[in-house]
Amino acid sequence: MKIIVDEEKCCGAGQCVLIAPDVFDQRDDDGIVVLLDARPPVVRHDAVRECAAVCPGAAISLDEDA
Amino acid sequence: MKHTLPDHVLVVGASAAGLSTAEALRRKGFGGRLTLLGAETALPYDRPPLSKQILSGIWEPTRAQLRAKEALDALDAEFLLGDAATALDAGRRTVRTASGGSVTADAVVVATGVSPRALPGQDGLRGVHRLRAVSDAVALRTALLGARRLVVVGDGVLGAETAATARQMGLDVCLLGPQPAPLTAQLGPYVAECLADLHRQHGVALRGGALVDRLLSRDGTVTGVRLADGEELAADVVVTAVGSAPATDWLRDSGLVLDDGVVCDERSRADEGIWAVGDVARWRHQGLGRTLRLENRTNATEQALAVAGNILGEDRPYVPVPYFWTDQFDVRIQAFGLPSPDARTVLVEGDPAEGRFVVRHDGPHGPVCVLGWRMPKQTRLHRASVVDHYTRPSRRTTPSAGMSSA
Structure with missing residues (x-):
């Protein structure tokens, strides 16, 4: 799995960080998403899928085959 | 009672809440038939950018699409777009559509959202x-590209965002509404007054405490707005953002309980095999001990997750901490929780004088809301302080109340 984030669509809600703090963080100055791990381990895939699903800016997309 | 898994789920409404429900069902392993019925012809798109990136022209309209075509195809769902639901037989779980068709399913999810209200004569x-x-x-x-003067009627999120965008497009803008400052209901008086200052600094004319008498027109074209106190505001374009009503007309004879939304239990269930999600759903929030209907983007997806789980037998109450955000000019405002009129406002981070801060609303039993002004990460970190208020078993017994935000 490879994670792709669209910084322009990110609205800084931090929902992804609440669900997967080991994969996502936010910049201190403007809250935009910081990708800590673009290729998370398999055990984290379900959490990452939930992040992509609940992102209110639809800013997280996943390449499941990568 | 043993839970029976449905063979066919019909989602009525193909916007954020409806699409998220369908996606969550698949993610949670639902392998049955899945149908999405949507009144609009466009592929599912996101609404928050409409008053900002799409209105300003920064984005092409297609950029607001929620998912790429391939992702929608991968859902293995049947999309019936451009056909509105017109009736539901709740007992049979049959939905009739404007084109004369009908769809029967084992589970029906109502995700029809809201419809904007109009002013008389509009x-x-x-x-x-x-x-x-x-x-x-x-x-x-x-219309704005060919106009000079805009009057926005309505001082909620949509009205204020539209005013900000139009001002940045160079128009003369007047924003009016009944509240003392825009978004007072959503932000509380302190942050709302900061927002009013922001609009004034950018040259928006604000008319707080204003009620509309009527729209003024000549030869079928609007020329302005007359206020209840007699003042007349000239305009080339008028935007009305005077709230919205749950899109439940089609459910009038369904037998479902309707009361400013589709009334649901703690699990977002309206009836046997019937669920509601997003702007249209009024469900019983177990933590608050009352029913709640939220018009905001985050609720659309979070409630969708909960409903999808419950359709598949998870049997869990939906007890979110409400969240919304708004972007106006260069400021992002975020709120975790619901502001309370009788709460005390406490500064917990930053400095309003420096244009970045987080405030907390403390109610009689503790924190109920945190509001951030250009401090997204810090605001999210303070969210923890209000979680208890929304998730602990309720001591309160207020029967019902509503809250709207974007």
Whole structure:
């Protein structure tokens, strides 16, 4: 799995960080998403899928085959 | 009671809440038949950008699409777009559509959202716009490009965002509404007054405490707005953002309980095999001990997750901490929780004088809301302080109340 984030669509809600703090963080100055791990381990895939699903800016997309 | 898994789920409404429900069902392993019925012809798109990136022209309208075509194809769902639901037989779980068709399923999810309210005399008048669909945003943009003076009627999120965007497009803008400052209901008086200052600094004329008498027009074209106190505001374009009503007309004879939304239990269930999600759903929030209906983007997806789980037998109450955000000029405002009029406002981070801060609303039993002004990460970190208020078993017994935000 490879994670792709669209910084322009990110609205800084931090929902992804609440669900997967080991994969996502936010910049201190403007809250935009910081990708800590673009290729998370398999055990984290379900959490990452939930992040992509609940992102209110639809800013997280996943390449499941990568 | 043993839970029976459905063979066929029909989702009525193909916007954020409906699409998220369908996606969550698949993610949670649902392998049955999945149908999405949507009144609009466009592929599912996101609404928050309409009053900002789409109206300003920074994004092409297609950029607001929620998912790429391939992702929608991968859902293995049947999309019936451009066909509105017109009736539901709740006992049979059969939905009739405007084109004369009907769909019967084992589980029906109501995700029809809200419809914007209009001012009397608005319909048929040229130059008056509402903003709900992407086509509305495109039409309003075209109108604004040929206009000089805009009056926005409505001081909620949509009205204030539209005013900010139009001002940045160079128009003379007047924003009016009944509250003392825009978004007072959503932000509480302190942050709302900061927002009013922001608008004034950018040259927006604000009319707080203003009630509309009527729209003024000549030869079928709007020329301005007359206020209840007699003041007349001239305009080339008028936007009405005076709230919205749950889109439940089609459910009138369904037998479902309707009361400012589809009334649901703690699990977002309206009836046997019938669920509601997103703006249209009024469900019982177990933590607050009352029913709640939230018009915001985050609720659309979070409730969708909960409903999808419950359709598949998870049997869990939906007890979110409400969240919304708004972007106006260069400021992002975020709120975790619901502001309370009798709460005390406490500064917990930053400095209003420096244009970045987080405040907390403390109610009689503890924190109920945190509001951030250009401090997204810090605001989210303070969210923890209000979680208890929304998730602990309720001591409160207020029967029912509503809250709207974007």
